[in-house]
Amino acid sequence: MASSGQVSFKLEDHPKLPKGKRIAVVVLDGWGEYKPDQYNCIHVAQTPTMDSLKQGAPDRWRLIRAHGNSVGLPTEDDMGNSEVGHNALGAGRIFAQGAKLVDLALASGKIYDGEGFKYISESFEKGTLHLIGLLSDGGVHSRLDQLQLLLKGASERGAKRIRVHVLTDGRDVLDGSSVGFVEILENDLAKLRGKGVDARIASGGGRMYVTMDRYENDWDVVKRGWDAQVLGEAPHKFKNAIEAVKKLRENANDQYLPPFVIVDDNNKAVGPIVDGDAVVTINFRADRMVMLAKALEYQDFNKFDRVRVPKIRYAGMLQYDGELKLPSCYLVSPPEIDRTSGEYLVHNGVRTFACSETVKFGHVTFFWNGNRSGYFNPQMEEYVEIPSDVGITFNVQPKMKALEIGEKARDAILSGKFDQVRVNIPNGDMVGHTGDIEATVVACKAADEAVKMILDAIEQVGGIYIVTADHGNAEDMVKRNKSGEPLLDKNGDLQILTSHTCQPVPIAIGGPGLAPGVRFRSDAPNGGLANVAATVMNLHGFVAPNDYETTLIEVADN
Numbered sequence: 413m414a415s416s417g418q419v420s421f422k423l424e425d426h427p428k429l430p431k432g433k434r435i436a437v438v439v440l441d442g443w444g445e446y447k448p449d450q451y452n453c454i455h456v457a458q459t460p461t462m463d464s465l466k467q468g469a470p471d472r473w474r475l476i477r478a479h480g481n482s483v484g485l486p487t488e489d490d491m492g493n494s495e496v497g498h499n500a501l502g503a504g505r506i507f508a509q510g511a512k513l514v515d516l517a518l519a520s521g522k523i524y525d526g527e528g529f530k531y532i533s534e535s536f537e538k539g540t541l542h543l544i545g546l547l548s549d550g551g552v553h554s555r556l557d558q559l560q561l562l563l564k565g566a567s568e569r570g571a572k573r574i575r576v577h578v579l580t581d582g583r584d585v586l587d588g589s590s591v592g593f594v595e596i597l598e599n600d601l602a603k604l605r606g607k608g609v610d611a612r613i614a615s616g617g618g619r620m621y622v623t624m625d626r627y628e629n630d631w632d633v634v635k636r637g638w639d640a641q642v643l644g645e646a647p648h649k650f651k652n653a654i655e656a657v658k659k660l661r662e663n664a665n666d667q668y669l670p671p672f673v674i675v676d677d678n679n680k681a682v683g684p685i686v687d688g689d690a691v692v693t694i695n696f697r698a699d700r701m702v703m704l705a706k707a708l709e710y711q712d713f714n715k716f717d718r719v720r721v722p723k724i725r726y727a728g729m730l731q732y733d734g735e736l737k738l739p740s741c742y743l744v745s746p747p748e749i750d751r752t753s754g755e756y757l758v759h760n761g762v763r764t765f766a767c768s769e770t771v772k773f774g775h776v777t778f779f780w781n782g783n784r785s786g787y788f789n790p791q792m793e794e795y796v797e798i799p800s801d802v803g804i805t806f807n808v809q810p811k812m813k814a815l816e817i818g819e820k821a822r823d824a825i826l827s828g829k830f831d832q833v834r835v836n837i838p839n840g841d842m843v844g845h846t847g848d849i850e851a852t853v854v855a856c857k858a859a860d861e862a863v864k865m866i867l868d869a870i871e872q873v874g875g876i877y878i879v880t881a882d883h884g885n886a887e888d889m890v891k892r893n894k895s896g897e898p899l900l901d902k903n904g905d906l907q908i909l910t911s912h913t914c915q916p917v918p919i920a921i922g923g924p925g926l927a928p929g930v931r932f933r934s935d936a937p938n939g940g941l942a943n944v945a946a947t948v949m950n951l952h953g954f955v956a957p958n959d960y961e962t963t964l965i966e967v968a969d970n
């Protein structure tokens with residue numbers, strides 16, 4: 413049996429469950445369970461397939477935890493997200509995630525002792541330190557308090573000139589909150605200036621329009637950021653970032669603010685990135701920083717014309733891709749997510765097909781495999797990416813590519829070439845993030861239709877399905893007070909929730925191939941996403957490794 417290093421990947425046979433079943437693993441992105449009211453788009457939408465799973469078999473449907481400590485986040489107030497959710501689903505264990513690792517490194521001061529910080533600090537004497545990243549307290553990609561600590565720590569350790577390139581959020585936090593975050597940052601920078609550090613905001617833009625694209629869906633997004641951050645060029649110029657964000661918000665929401673640069677009295681950008689500077693991308697989460705990391709680090713790069721490629725010392729907050737070793741320098745070591753279920757299964761003869769559309773493709777591949785790009789074994793795996801629509805907000809096309817994903821999965825199941833067919837269906841999440849309730853209802857219906865296609869195929873081949881989600885989103889579209897009542901803003905308008913939630917997510921198993929007596933255990937009430945991998949391994953006829961979180965199922969004797 414193949415093994416890597418000291419690790420044996422051989423799995424024990426399950427004492428009761430057979431091998432060789434075709435299994436569909438369906439992840440509905442952003443599909444939580446919440447009380448049925450008009451702001452619960454999953455409830456409002458027609459979702460007969462998901463409804464039937466819930467109503468049909470009480471011991472084969474349950475809820476599992478998908479937020480906070482159950483996915484390795486710092487606190488129980490942290491909502492789940494795709495990275496930590498798919499990591500837990502794929503790896504079967506709970507790893508302290510980037511958010512937590514950065515917290516610890518900042519609290520202990522170890523962040524400043526590492527190679528990454530030493531490397532960038534060589535630029536502090538003569539160059540500028542640039543910090544680029546998402547400015548919010550969402551805790552999904554980055555956190556404001558971490559940026560604040562880093563600003564303080566770097567200036568105390570010799571950074572004399574600092575430029576911050578902000579990406580406004582409104583997706584993991586309320587739309588409109590960007591102004592407040594910029595104010596807090598400006599305040600901190602003013603304090604640093606009081607101490608003799610030349611610290612300023614240099615550029616900005618909304619995260620979905622500037623810099624934070626993912627999975628190479630639209631390089632123009634990264635180019636817009638490059639132009640502003642590196643070249644100091646943008647269609648909008650302001651003397652002051654608070655004024656910039658307030659003004660640009662008149663025509664766009666936080667996620668989509670156009671790029672701007674801050675200029676001096678001579679209309680000259682105050683902080684382009686030049687030779688000798690240091691750059692840190694402050695996001696800890698990988699997917700939406702990898703593209704910029706490539707642009708900053710790669711000599712050979714042809715995704716857009718960089719015009720000028722400054723010789724910089726660049727470090728990521730974390731290393732974003734363990735396989736590509738990108739970026740090569742980083743401030744905090746990423747979680748070491750090893751021996752994922754995907755790796756075990758290919759070593760045990762399970763042929764795998766994984767598919768989503770571009771915006772979620774890396775979720776069922778890269779995140780699922782522990783932030784690792786590529787195949788474990790190309791002979792055993794096929795990953796299919798359906799191109800996402802480009803340049804639109806997904807409330808315009810709420811059906812997205814759900815049916816295409818359903819078709820690809822169906823064909824893969826019927827082909828007989830695969831033992832596991834794994835998909836992510838993005839609609840509830842991607843449309844939920846737009847805050848458009850009507851469109852999110854359409855999105856949920858489309859996702860449900862895709863699930864039906866997959867379940868029908870499983871029915872035809874006598875297979876097994878396992879349907880779950882990575883975190884909540886579409887099940888609650890408003891901000892609420894402690895008793896669950898929707899909150900209004902100062903104009904009396906509903907406060908729309910564009911972000912994820914802390915709600916649990918459903919998990920259902922079934923299909924004609926499910927052995928009689930298989931049911932969810934009643935003694936794992938706190939089960940979460942990390943328990944799914946052992947469950948899937950069981951359904952493939954194997955016992956999960958000892959250190960995996962326990963399985964959710966048992967086989968009752970009939």
Ligand SMILES: O=C(O)[C@H](O)COP(=O)(O)O
Nearest residue numbers: 493494495552583584841
């Ligand atoms: O990156 C995003 O789109 C959001 O910040 C989080 O959404 P995801 O975790 O579902 O990808």
Ligand SMILES: [Mn+2]
Nearest residue numbers: 441442494882
């Ligand atoms: Mn997600």
Ligand SMILES: [Mn+2]
Nearest residue numbers: 442841842845
């Ligand atoms: Mn999301």
